[in-house]
Amino acid sequence: MEQSEESAPESGPGEVNPVFFQQLRELDIPEEAAKQALLRTRNVSAEEAAMYYFHRLENEEESDEDLWFKMVFVVNMELSMGVGKVAAQVGHAAVGLYQALQEKNSWREMAWKWDQAGAKKIVLQGTNTAHLLELQALAMSLNLPTYLVQDAGCTEVEAGSHTVLAVMGEEEMVNNVTGSLKLL
Structure with a gap:
C-alpha cells in the first residue's frame, strides 16, 4: 500500500483517488465502503482509508450515527x-x-x-x-x-x-x- 502523494493521480473534491481505490478493493473492501472511506479521509492515502474502514467495522455495534x-x-x-x-x-x-x-x-x-x-x-x-x-x-x-x-x-x-x-x-x-x- 505504499503510494506517495507525489506519484498518486490527482483527484478533485468528491472524487476518489483511483490508485488508492484499487488498493482498497484488493483488500476486499466493498466498492461503496472504499469510496466512502477515501472521501472521509480526504484521499490522503489507501492506508488511512483502510484504517478508517476497519475502525468503523470494529466499532459498528457502538454506532454513534445518531450523535450530532x-x-x-x-x-x-x-x-x-x-x-x-x-x-x-x-x-x-x-x-x-x-x-x-x-x-x-x-x-x-x-x-x-x-x-x-x-x-x-x-x-x-x-x-x-x-x-x-x-x-x-x-x-x-x-x-x-x-x-x-x-x-x-x-x-x-x-x-x-x-x-x-x-x-x-x-x-x-x-x-x-x-x-x-x-x-x-
Whole structure:
C-alpha cells in the first residue's frame, strides 16, 4: 500500500483517488465502503482509508450515527472588538481548531462526522479572559478539543489578548461547557 502523494493521480473534491481505490478493493473492501472511506479521509492515502474502514467495522455495534457534533466559538466580550475583528478572530479560531483536530485519529473522525452532518457552528458571548480560560479547562477535562486565539496586537487589542475560544465535540458534551451562554 505504499503510494506517495507525489506519484498518486490527482483527484478533485468528491472524487476518489483511483490508485488508492484499487488498493482498497484488493483488500476486499466493498466498492461503496472504499469510496466512502477515501472521501472521509480526504484521499490522503489507501492506508488511512483502510484504517478508517476497519475502525468503523470494529466499532459498528457502538454506532454513534445518531450523535450530532458542533463547533462553538466563545468571544471575549470584555475586549469590545469591532464586527470585522470578531469575524477575523472567529476565523482564526476555526482554522486553529480544525488543524488541532488533525492531531488525533478520534478527533479526525469527529471532524469528518461533523462535516458530513452540516458542520454546525455557533458563536457565543464570553465574559472575559478568565471566563474563556475556565471554559477551556472544563472542555479539556471532558476531553473536548479546544483552541484559544491569542491576538498579535496589530489592530484593536493588545498583543497576547485572548479573543476567542473554540470548542468542538458531541453536542450534549459541548452544551455541558457552553450551554448557558448567550448567542452573539
